[in-house]
Amino acid sequence: MELIKDLPDRLLFAVPKKGRLHTSCLSLLEGADIQFHRKNRLDIALVKNLPIALVFLPAGDIAKFVGEGNVDLGITGQDMVAEAEAQDKVTEILELGFGKCRLCVQVPVKGGATTVEELVGKRIATSFEGVAGKFFNEIDAKVAANFTSSETKSTELVFVSGSVEAACALGLADGIVDLVESGETMQAAGLHDIVTILSSQAVLIASKRPKHPELVQTITNRIKGVIAAQKYVYINYNVERKHLKEASSITPGRQAPTVSPLENPEWVAVSSMVLKNNVAQSMDALEAIGARDILLFAIQNCRV
Ligand SMILES: Nc1ncnc2c1ncn2[C@@H]1O[C@H](COP(=O)(O)OP(=O)(O)OP(=O)(O)O)[C@@H](O)[C@H]1O
Ligand SMILES: O=P(O)(O)OC[C@H]1O[C@H](OP(=O)(O)OP(=O)(O)O)[C@H](O)[C@@H]1O
Ligand SMILES: [Mg+2]
Incomplete structure (x- = not known):
């Protein structure tokens, strides 16, 4: 079969074939631009734009396959890793924030x-x-x-x-x-x-000695980006320069806020990433120090 012949050169990535984690995994793969077409009833799908093959398995079996090194990467619940007694056999790369x-x-x-x-x-x-x-x-x-x-x-x-x-x-x-x-x-x-x-919660796990370590890193970075994009929003506002210090402490960003001059030298424009679940409080605080034109943008994807 053509598909099986292609597998040895590809990184195998196991994802739950159904159940509670399946849909969230599919949107994570889409966010990471991992494109594939899964044929009806087939549990293997070749990724079109990366040398990866997705393997759709029961969530309960994934820790075992990753632990034994049959597949390089997988997504499953931490409960399943514990049940498979695979904590020492896999590397937990990333908590994914769903399946809690x-x-x-x-x-x-x-x-x-x-x-x-x-x-x-x-x-x-x-x-x-x-x-x-x-x-x-x-x-x-x-x-x-x-x-x-x-x-x-x-x-x-x-x-x-x-x-x-x-x-x-x-x-x-x-x-x-x-x-x-x-x-x-x-x-x-x-x-x-x-x-x-x-x-x-759901986690991204890797085998201890992956066959394609660089690809593991690429996928990890992409998934980290998708998760960060879900966690943060981008805020942009104008504030009087004399209030910039307070404004920066309200929206410190991950490194530091971006501050740009405006035509009016007494004012500056500030933009920054803020945690989604804190954003209403940040906007209240900005308003209270006289910030204007406070705009909020969804982040489609990012690398942080
Ligand atoms: N109610 C829930 N809320 C959040 N996460 C859950 C819930 N139930 C299960 N999970 C997580 O999803 C994983 C897979 O559970 P799921 O119910 O999809 O598998 P299953 O019970 O083997 O399949 P199914 O219920 O379809 O027979 C669990 O190991 C757990 O990590
Ligand atoms: O606290 P809750 O939000 O109600 O969720 C808990 C339920 O979800 C899971 O069952 P699932 O729907 O997977 O059915 P299952 O028993 O057939 O596995 C789990 O086994 C619990 O029964
Ligand atoms: Mg269940």
Whole structure:
């Protein structure tokens, strides 16, 4: 097959083929000008404008492929890296700011355990057998150490691949370990969280010895640019020269603000990058020192 023949010379970049991270990954690739056409049902797509092939894989398998060096680069959740026990086998290059969630121990609100220690010896449903197993092994050992009897209780893990929240209501488990973002699914199932095992977000990961290190750097720089462009906006305003010091402290920029002279020597034009989530406060503060014609621009892309 033509496509397979082309792969050895290309950097392989694994992205989630579906699910929560898929759409955000596609817009990241578009922002980084990584152009490809994915044929229907095909999980490999050659990039048209760079020597890269995208490999569409389940988010849960990506850390393993990157860790083993089968692919150079990947995007997945930090929870998946932990579950694959790949933290030491991959380099986490960049947090991507989406797919934010927490992996939590959850129990029924009514009549459930109030501490994780109370769950020792009981049944826990989860798709995160690795992380949850390690967590409860430690709790089991801690409880056993405080117990004089020689009998140690082990918490039983019950593997379920999805809809984990249903397990308690169905009588399959006494608690669960699963992801929480808004908390909507958990609340709808009559559960609440008693412990956060880990916090997670999507990350760009690379294998320890990538076959195409320069391309890894190029893609990293491009993705950094897209993320920075999403985080910042560009502000431009006029202010009296005598207020320039205050103005600069309101909008310091990443290095320093750009200051340009105006026809009126008592005034200057200032432009600067500002964090999007601070921008209303910055505009209020600028207005308060008499700045005029305050304009805000979206940044399409940048390198910082
Ligand atoms: N509700 C959520 N909010 C934010 N991020 C999430 C959420 N659920 C999952 N994630 C992140 O997305 C990753 C992939 O989860 P996703 O649900 O897409 O995979 P999956 O459960 O294997 O697939 P599917 O649910 O389609 O069967 C998770 O490992 C986690 O990092
Ligand atoms: O706190 P929330 O915003 O409600 O999100 C949490 C839910 O999202 C994920 O499920 P997903 O939609 O992937 O379904 P799944 O159980 O089939 O994996 C996760 O497993 C939780 O069930
Ligand atoms: Mg899911």
